[in-house]
Amino acid sequence: MKPRGSTLALAGLWAALGLAAAFWPVLVPAWSWGGAVAGLVLLVDAVLGVRRAPLRVERVHAHSLALGAWTAVRVRVLNEGGSDENVLVFDGYPERTEFEGLPRAVLAPAGKGVEFEYRLRGLRRGEGKFRPCELLRSSPLRLWDVRERVSCESSVRIYPNFTSVAGFTLHALESRIQLMGIRRRQRRGEGLEFRQMRDYQAGDALRQIDWKATSRRQRTISREYQEERDQQVLFLVDCSRRMRAVDGDLSHFDHCLNALLLVAYVALRQGDSVSLATFGGVDRRLPPVKGRQSMTALLNAVYDLETTLEPPDYLEAAARLKAFQRRRALVIVITNQRDEDEDELGPALELLRRRHLVVLASLREMRVEALLERDVESFESALARASALDYVQARQRALERHRGRGVIPLDVAPADLQVALAEQYLEIKRSGRL
DSSP states (O other): OEEOHHHHHHHHHHHHHHHHHHHOGGGHHHHHHHHHHHHHHHHHHHHHHHHSOOOEEEEEOOSEEEBTOEEEEEEEEEOOSSSOEEEEEEEEOOTTEEEESOSEEEEEOTTSEEEEEEEEEESSSEEEEEEEEEEEEEOTTSOEEEEEEEOOOEEEEEEOOOHHHHTOOSTTHHHHHHHTTOOOOOOTTOSSEEEEEEEOOTTOOGGGBOHHHHHHHTSOEEEEEEOOOSOEEEEEEEOSGGGGOEETTEEHHHHHHHHHHHHHHHHHHTTOEEEEEEESSOOOEEEEEOSTTHHHHHHHHHTTOOOOSSOOOHHHHHHHHHHHOOSOOEEEEEEOOOGGGHHHHHHHHHHHHTTSEEEEEEEOOHHHHHHHHSOOOSHHHHHHHHHHHHHHHHHHHHHHHHHHTTOEEEEEOGGGHHHHHHHHHHHHHHHTOO
16 A cells, blocks of 8 residues: 555645744634644545455466467456545566556446557567556545555466467468479379379379370370378477577577477478477476377477476487387487587488488587678687687588588578478478488
């Protein structure tokens, strides 16, 4: 509880009357009675303000938020008392979020409720808990502001921003992928899995012609194939300190999860199954899932993943994966490779490659790239540029060594990982390498 402006003004008048009474004693009785009456009024108003019926608060919000996307939260204040009330409302938003539109001053009519909305945006993935709502109510005589805490706790999950991917539809998959910059090589009718028989079309390869069907039907018939379905895609995700670097508004790890979700979505649409395993201080595994509804399971598996301060142990991760993944799969390793990792990462990739097709997606350090673009203005800047160049060249040599061992390397900026990885997956499907 705190005094309002009217209370402070009343106290100022009483103090001024006391000062006047110091010079004119005849005003002392008025000052004494005035103070007693004012004190009694303030006390009665404070008691009435504290003992009146509490307000009720209801909060309506989505069960989940997309990282970085604004979402509306609706708050309803219910006044079961007999008089209208002016209320200042401040909702207890989760720590992982930021807000717009709070605090909000509302008039709660007697016996009714009032609603308002404010906006919330997730800043970090994970579980966010709403705290009690705080209300600042005026006392009946408007002399005090009474602070109340109303328990209306709830929780919300903050997922990676899947909005751009969730907008895909099965029939618009090709066009939407092209809009995102993913190029697919058109090879009509070719693939690994038989789909249907149809009339010959200009451009069909001769090997597609079914000569028996052509002879029987007295017209040229072609076999149409599609990419093989029911294959497995397994993401091996690095959660170590290597992924804590920040590029723009997102960390490398958040870029990694966004790319994972996009490729998983495309793979599930293609009829493949998707699984997940982590390393680098977090040991989490999602068994293979399949079908459109599986995106929910995948989101629940990754939304609260966080990086650690542990170093990456590539050999241990490869050994664990080899133990539980018996069937040949496309294994996508997402990490931030350094040249000092060669002694451990090389054998780990070789262990995986014996049974699986391996893609190594390594995120570039954009701060190093920025050093290469700066002008050399001093001896220190020349040393920094030379060190950056040496780092980049060593990294490229390591990636080329991996390529020579049969691994498919991707060396991309974090913001470009989604498109590059999706394009690589589609190219693998087209080529039939898996």
